[in-house]
Amino acid sequence: MRLTLFGYVLRTYVRFALGILGGLVLVFVVVDFVDRAKTYTGPGWATDAAKLYGYKALMAVQLLGPAALLLAAGTTVSALRKQGEVTAIRALTFGPTALYAPVLAFGLLACSGLIAFDEVVATHSGRRVDEITTQRFNRSRSDWTFYYTPKQWFRRGDHIFFLRAGSAQEGFQDVSIFTLSREFKLQRRLDAARMEWLDGTRWRLTGVVERAFTGEKHTSVKSMESAEYELGIAASALRIQPGRPEQMRVRVLREQIVARREAGLATKQFELALHNRFAYPLAALPAALLGVGLALRTNRRGHLTAAIVEGLLVAVAMWGLMMVCRTMVLTERLTPLVAAWTPPVLLVLAAGALWLRREGFLHMPRRWLAVR
Numbered sequence: 001m002r003l004t005l006f007g008y009v010l011r012t013y014v015r016f017a018l019g020i021l022g023g024l025v026l027v028f029v030v031v032d033f034v035d036r037a038k039t040y041t042g043p044g045w046a047t048d049a050a051k052l053y054g055y056k057a058l059m060a061v062q063l064l065g066p067a068a069l070l071l072a073a074g075t076t077v078s079a080l081r082k083q084g085e086v087t088a089i090r091a092l093t094f095g096p097t098a099l100y101a102p103v104l105a106f107g108l109l110a111c112s113g114l115i116a117f118d119e120v121v122a123t124h125s126g127r128r129v130d131e132i133t134t135q136r137f138n139r140s141r142s143d144w145t146f147y148y149t150p151k152q153w154f155r156r157g158d159h160i161f162f163l164r165a166g167s168a169q170e171g172f173q174d175v176s177i178f179t180l181s182r183e184f185k186l187q188r189r190l191d192a193a194r195m196e197w198l199d200g201t202r203w204r205l206t207g208v209v210e211r212a213f214t215g216e217k218h219t220s221v222k223s224m225e226s227a228e229y230e231l232g233i234a235a236s237a238l239r240i241q242p243g244r245p246e247q248m249r250v251r252v253l254r255e256q257i258v259a260r261r262e263a264g265l266a267t268k269q270f271e272l273a274l275h276n277r278f279a280y281p282l283a284a285l286p287a288a289l290l291g292v293g294l295a296l297r298t299n300r301r302g303h304l305t306a307a308i309v310e311g312l313l314v315a316v317a318m319w320g321l322m323m324v325c326r327t328m329v330l331t332e333r334l335t336p337l338v339a340a341w342t343p344p345v346l347l348v349l350a351a352g353a354l355w356l357r358r359e360g361f362l363h364m365p366r367r368w369l370a371v372r
Contacts, residue, residue: 005094010102013076017110020075021068025060029053039139052132055125062122065114066284067315073103073291074307081295082303096296096358103292107285114281119249126247151240155264156233158187163195168238171196175205177231188212190229197235204228237262245273253277268336272329275340283318286347290314293354318343 033053040049077099080086089098130148134140154161158180166172172195179188193207208224237259245253253274260267294310325339 002094002098005089005098006102009076009080009099010106012080013072013103013106016076016079017068017072017106020071021061021065024064024068025057028060028064029057032056036139039137042137045137048132048136052129052136055128055132058125059122059129062114062118062281065110065117066281066287067311069107069110069284070287070291070315071308071311073107073288074295074311075304076103077292077295078303078307086296096292096355099292099296100289100355103288104285107288111281111285114284115278118277118281123247123249126244130244130247147244148242150242151263151265154233154238154240156231156237156262159231159233161231161233161238163238166195168197168235172238177229186213198228201230201232201234202228203231233262240265245270246276248273250274250277268329268332271336272326272340275336279340279344280322283344283347286344286351287314287318290347290351290354293351293358296358318347321346 033049077086080089080099086099130140130144134144152163154163160178160180162176162178163172164174173193175190175192175195177190177192178186179190181187189211190205191209191211192205194205196204196206198204204226205228206226208227210222210224210227212220212222214220236255239255239259240263241248241252241256245256248256248270253270257267257270257274260270291307291311291314294314295307321343325334325342328334329336329339
């Protein structure tokens with residue numbers, strides 16, 4: 001009997017989850033297309049737009065998956081309650097666990113799937129969306145240049161590097177290296193036609209012009225065909241990959257965080273993306289349990305409509321909180337770890353409070369303030 005009930009609730013929840021996710025993705029794609037339809041022109045635009053929105057739909061699955069699990073949990077319990085099946089479950093001496101357990105089981109599976117989906121599918125889809133939008137339809141987001149323009153300025157210790165072209169693997173062309181004192185005064189400038197990595201932190205410069213500044217009015221200039229220098233930076237620190245951090249896989253994100261830190265570049269946004277790769281999908285689990293708790297309230301009215309409204313309110317509140325946390329990370333007022341995991345922790349506390357309240361372990365006063 002217990003397994004039969006578990007399977008019945010599980011099937012109901014999965015059906016609602018898939019249906020709601022499909023509906024949310026469809027609405028997202030249609031609204032986005034209607035909003036941007038004027039920009040899709042040129043020969044074969046329909047085929048290219050279909051590819052673009054195929055990739056956008058895949059991105060929407062990852063983006064809207066947690067919200068779908070939250071809404072499905074509330075609507076599942078509300079549907080069972082409206083048909084009197086929750087009352088029947090109680091009559092059979094089954095407690096709320098009969099409803100929580102299937103949601104928890106599928107939630108764990110779905111969250112793991114969303115993490116893998118984001119890592120393998122959504123990251124690639126995001127890059128393809130940017131490529132098609134920019135190259136085919138000549139449109140790009142306002143931050144395209146910021147993420148996709150190759151980095152040319154780096155700092156490591158007392159050295160500032162201006163690498164105009166090339167890469168750490170193939171070598172850099174047309175480089176300038178400035179050495180500064182503790183007082184931020186220029187001590188030496190190296191200009192070279194080519195810069196190649198040797199080993200460790202040693203580099204070979206070809207076509208070198210070295211200028212040394214030993215005083216306010218004393219400058220020495222020396223030209224060399226080739227020379228080796230200890231520059232205090234390894235080749236790995238200069239392997240900076242362009243692109244949005246949300247579109248990079250976990251391994252690449254970790255490499256970029258280390259490389260950017262060594263090269264003196266900002267890493268907060270990359271650290272936040274790394275934490276969100278796990279925190280955002282996992283937030284769906286406590287959100288779904290919260291949806292079950294809200295739907296099981298004794299004074300509940302409205303059933304399905306109330307479940308949808310409550311789920312949307314929770315989703316909007318969590319989305320707003322994530323945006324606030326992201327902004328605080330970018331302004332260096334909050335660490336990426338705290339910013340990424342604050343919404344899931346709050347959802348866990350809210351779901352736990354509802355459970356404890358229902359089980360009678362948490363008592364809340366009816367009125368906090370007396371009206372005078």
